[in-house]
Amino acid sequence: MRRGRFPFGRRPRSATVSPVGVRKSVAALTAVGLLASACTSPVGLPIPVPDSAKYGADGIGDPYFPRYGNGGYDVSHYDLKMRYAPDTDQLAGQVVITATATTPLRRFNLDFTGLPISRAVVNGSPAQARQEGAELVVTPANELTGAFTVEIDYAGVPKPINSILGDGGWLHTDDGAIALGQPESASSWFPVNDHPLDKATYDLAITVPEGKAALSNGVPEGSTTADGWTTWSWAERTPMAPYLTTVVIGDYRITSGSHKNLPILTAVAASMPEGGPADAAMARTGEVADFLETQFGPYPFQSYGGIAVADTRIGYALETQSRPVYGPSFFRGADSTWVVAHELAHQWFGDSVSIGGWQHIWLNEGFATYAEWLWEEHTGNRPVQSQFDEVYRTMDWSIPTGDPGPANIFSGAVYRRGSLAVHALRLEVGDDAFFTILKTWTAERRNNTAVTADFIALAERVSGRSLRPFFDAWLFRTTQPPVPNP
Numbered sequence: 001m002r003r004g005r006f007p008f009g010r011r012p013r014s015a016t017v018s019p020v021g022v023r024k025s026v027a028a029l030t031a032v033g034l035l036a037s038a039c040t041s042p043v044g045l046p047i048p049v050p051d052s053a054k055y056g057a058d059g060i061g062d063p064y065f066p067r068y069g070n071g072g073y074d075v076s077h078y079d080l081k082m083r084y085a086p087d088t089d090q091l092a093g094q095v096v097i098t099a100t101a102t103t104p105l106r107r108f109n110l111d112f113t114g115l116p117i118s119r120a121v122v123n124g125s126p127a128q129a130r131q132e133g134a135e136l137v138v139t140p141a142n143e144l145t146g147a148f149t150v151e152i153d154y155a156g157v158p159k160p161i162n163s164i165l166g167d168g169g170w171l172h173t174d175d176g177a178i179a180l181g182q183p184e185s186a187s188s189w190f191p192v193n194d195h196p197l198d199k200a201t202y203d204l205a206i207t208v209p210e211g212k213a214a215l216s217n218g219v220p221e222g223s224t225t226a227d228g229w230t231t232w233s234w235a236e237r238t239p240m241a242p243y244l245t246t247v248v249i250g251d252y253r254i255t256s257g258s259h260k261n262l263p264i265l266t267a268v269a270a271s272m273p274e275g276g277p278a279d280a281a282m283a284r285t286g287e288v289a290d291f292l293e294t295q296f297g298p299y300p301f302q303s304y305g306g307i308a309v310a311d312t313r314i315g316y317a318l319e320t321q322s323r324p325v326y327g328p329s330f331f332r333g334a335d336s337t338w339v340v341a342h343e344l345a346h347q348w349f350g351d352s353v354s355i356g357g358w359q360h361i362w363l364n365e366g367f368a369t370y371a372e373w374l375w376e377e378h379t380g381n382r383p384v385q386s387q388f389d390e391v392y393r394t395m396d397w398s399i400p401t402g403d404p405g406p407a408n409i410f411s412g413a414v415y416r417r418g419s420l421a422v423h424a425l426r427l428e429v430g431d432d433a434f435f436t437i438l439k440t441w442t443a444e445r446r447n448n449t450a451v452t453a454d455f456i457a458l459a460e461r462v463s464g465r466s467l468r469p470f471f472d473a474w475l476f477r478t479t480q481p482p483v484p485n486p
């Protein structure tokens with residue numbers, strides 16, 4: 001994600017975090033473990049495991065956002081079909097989720113905010129599904145072990161989610177809708193295990209009135225029209241974190257073709273001036289991706305793209321997988337490619353290599369901000385060292401990059417201080433080791449998740465140096481660290 005050019009004076013509104021929720025999740029996990037290891041009584045009679053021990057947790061265990069995601073299963077695929085009528089704002093959806101129970105389950109949760117459910121089926125049999133706040137609690141007819149499928153039909157008027165980032169979730173616009181947001185948004189338009197720890201592949205088919213575009217992630221699979229409605233199909237066959245899903249419906253100028261033998265599809269809101277800054281920036285998507293490939297390693301996905309939206313509530317750009325979405329504020333200046341560099345850098349840092357918890361978000365934003373610096377040097381605007389020197393001089397060191405707290409995951413401590421840490425590592429280990437670290441990271445962790453300790457371990461392995469004190473100073477202390485002497 002990237003806010004407008006100077007976003008860091010604004011303090012993000014605080015996140016709602018319940019420490020009680022953390023304790024609850026941990027307690028649930030502990031109970032399962034205890035019961036599993038104590039299943040006979042002192043006189044040798046089997047003690048039945050109570051159903052409550054087989055209730056999937058209502059959070060995946062993220063200390064920053066305890067209710068995000070859910071426990072007890074792992075999703076491999078979402079097959080999502082939706083029909084949206086912009087004039088009434090009515091969304092009707094059907095999702096088929098393919099998952100594997102990681103523990104025997106009598107009940108499990110999905111994240112879903114408020115659309116009425118008309119049908120829930122698990123493994124072909126009707127199941128109970130009831131809404132509890134932002135959770136959908138599903139009770140299948142039979143206990144689940146191993147692979148299972150969930151089908152849920154739902155319909156209603158979807159709602160926005162006001163997250164730390166601002167307006168997100170499902171936003172009804174003048175010409176259609178935009179579904180977008182971080183750290184959560186997907187749960188406003190489909191039932192989902194909404195945490196980057198549970199990445200999955202997706203098929204999306206979105207039906208809209210003929211004449212409207214319905215854009216999403218991944219490979220474009222064409223559209224078909226019948227009875228005044230057009231269905232647009234998209235396939236993301238590389239695992240994707242739920243917050244990286246998007247749907248953009250409305251009037252768009254679409255440019256499609258191929259780039260390096262992969263499909264490329266960009267779109268600009270029809271209300272934005274034709275041939276203006278948004279069109280110019282989107283047209284350079286392939287060029288920016290190719291530059292980043294020289295820095296970070298092979299492009300990780302099967303499709304390229306970008307979507308420039310006109311709705312001013314989108315005051316940010318977001319790295320939605322293979323097709324980032326850019327808010328209108330980025331296209332006021334002559335050259336907006338720096339934000340394209342930021343969002344495309346996330347395709348490696350954040351999308352392909354996803355964070356194992358929101359505390360580690362500097363692994364996304366520090367590198368995406370550094371990509372802006374690399375791009376601006378590449379285009380002759382400004383050397384990286386000059387960016388580093390200025391930010392280093394003016395940095396507020398009071399928030400630790402490696403553990404900024406849930407209210408600060410989009411703060412300058414994560415973006416700019418994170419980028420300082422990245423460049424300081426380069427000064428510390430030298431260019432050869434530095435770029436080997438980046439390319440090894442994106443190769444070894446591709447389609448996976450990782451945390452800060454994994455990055456530190458890799459940097460030490462590649463450089464052959466002990467870097468704990470270095471990372472401690474740049475990521476976790478609250479005082480200005482000394483600049484390494486290359």
Ligand SMILES: [Zn+2]
Binds near residue numbers: 342365
């Ligand atoms: Zn970002």
